[in-house]
Amino acid sequence: MKLLLVVDNHLIRTPDGKVWSKGIYDYSFFSRYLAAFEKVNVAIRIKDVKKEYNGYPNLCSGPGVNFLPIPDFYGIKGYLKNYISVKRAIKKYSEDCDCAIVRIPSAIGFQFASKLRLIKPLGLEVVVDPWDFAAPKMLKSKFRPFIRVLWTYKLKKLCKEVNGVAYVTQFALQERYPSYVHLHGESKKYFTSYYSSANIKEDFYMNPKVYNQKKKKFQIIHVANAINSFVKGHKELIEAISILKDKDIELSVKFVGDGELIPHFEEYAKSLEVENRINFVGRIPDRESMKQELRESDLFVFPTHGEGLPRVLIEAMAVGLPCISTNINGIPELLKEEFMVEVGDVESLAQKIEKLTSNPQLLTEASKASVEKAQQYKEDILQIRRKEFYSQLKNLASTN
Incomplete structure (x- = not known):
């Protein structure tokens, strides 16, 4: 069973094909999804470099995890310029997966999720509140008010539509962005959970x-x-x-x-x-x-x-x-x-x-x-809830 995981971040790929990060992501982060899936394909912005970068010390590559590059752009202008490229990536990458999880909110995440929810069993991992993230004076962008309103609207809509929603909070984000389960009840097709993105051993x-x-x-x-x-x-x-x-x-x-x-x-x-x-x-x-x-x-x-x-x-x-x-x-x-x-x-x-x-x-x-x-x-406590959420999505995909 193959999972398509959509993540908003910037990684690099060295000539040996290995992928590296300078932030929170490493192989242990991506491999957590292997608790339920045999293979994880990660769609993420990747820049190819000709030599090793000291500023990217965390190895993300490893068994069972495959990286699918999205153009490495920055900002709204970069996104708009690469919109068609992202659209092509969605079509291509969705063909080689059984289900998907999108970490959200992000421009890429919303674009992937809006399409994937129509063709594949889909789960969201809601990690930030866009209404607060894009509050006045918070972002250095003239598009900030537009981002705030649009992302909040999209997140509210998607949470009500997709099969599974996992929040990093136990209560807070659920109140502002209720899932289908919160509104209509849980079933094999619709489910929810909560777990932190922390990886604390x-x-x-x-x-x-x-x-x-x-x-x-x-x-x-x-x-x-x-x-x-x-x-x-x-x-x-x-x-x-x-x-x-x-x-x-x-x-x-x-x-x-x-x-x-x-x-x-x-x-x-x-x-x-x-x-x-x-x-x-x-x-x-x-x-x-x-x-x-x-x-x-x-x-x-x-x-x-x-x-x-x-x-x-x-x-x-x-x-x-x-x-x-x-x-x-x-x-x-x-x-x-x-x-x-x-x-x-x-x-x-x-x-x-x-x-x-x-x-x-x-x-x-x-x-x-x-x-x-x-x-x-602790990681072992959180991973129990993560695995249950992943397994619910996997089981749904196996019946489609």
């Missing part, structure tokens, strides 16, 4: 941290692989650090990730005279180094504007970091109210940071709570 977890009463300087960490928009709250965190600096609180922030907006945020930090407290360290590609960077920090702060259920937040919790984030989408499923702020509320963000860093006992308790909550997102 047992050896990533650590014991809770114990904070020293005499500690005066604190290291905050923020992680976002792509720093190409305002969605992840870099601006708000820089502003909060400026407020706390005026109160003589010793804090520094380590921003992990790379992207075109780094110079903009560095200039913004300079304009607020906190550039010496802000450090952009680039992308950390391997999990062990990321684990060490997280553990060596004191607090994870993630004032995001749009998520499903953020993997980076769960990873920070798994290594024992107290966490502050925004009260949006699935984040309330991870954090208590005392550790959340409303989107864009910089004053409250600064107050939450101040409250935690001035109370080592509270930090220690929050660290313990983080580890306990993150236990629910």
Whole structure:
């Protein structure tokens, strides 16, 4: 049984035919679908290169996983220019599969899903809320309002039409984008599930941290692989650090990730005279180094504007970091109210940071709570629900 998996990302292919990633994707991600299917064909944007790229360290190729290239374009203009090429890819790739799963939302994802739902058993994996992702001031595109309205409409429509929908949240995304099952009930033809995209194995977890009463300087960490928009709250965190600096609180922030907006945020930090407290360290590609960077920090702060259920937040919790984030989408499923702020509320963000860093006992308790909550997102636990969802789609395909 062959699965067509549609993913929105950018990979490279080296002359030896191997495919590589610089983000969250690697072979372990794609091979999880082999729990139910004999072969997985991955349709994704791929760029052929003539030599190995150091910036793409994660090997995606492996047994049972085959990559089907989509042109490697960027942005709405690039998508429109390659629309016909994507349309041809849909026709070609759909002929060699028994069913499909589309990770959504994305322009490519919507185009594939709209066609595939008419010809193959189809499942969606809903990973982000487009209404929040494309909120005002979040994307550097004049098409942002159009993207927000269109993607929200399309996602609502598709969730009601396709056979299976799996959400990264337990409740949040389901309420805004209900599936056929939520509206009419489950059957062999229509089914739903929820599971995180996180891939956190047992050896990533650590014991809770114990904070020293005499500690005066604190290291905050923020992680976002792509720093190409305002969605992840870099601006708000820089502003909060400026407020706390005026109160003589010793804090520094380590921003992990790379992207075109780094110079903009560095200039913004300079304009607020906190550039010496802000450090952009680039992308950390391997999990062990990321684990060490997280553990060596004191607090994870993630004032995001749009998520499903953020993997980076769960990873920070798994290594024992107290966490502050925004009260949006699935984040309330991870954090208590005392550790959340409303989107864009910089004053409250600064107050939450101040409250935690001035109370080592509270930090220690929050660290313990983080580890306990993150236990629910271990890979072996999530994979049970994933396999059940995949199997329902496979069984449907076998009867068609």
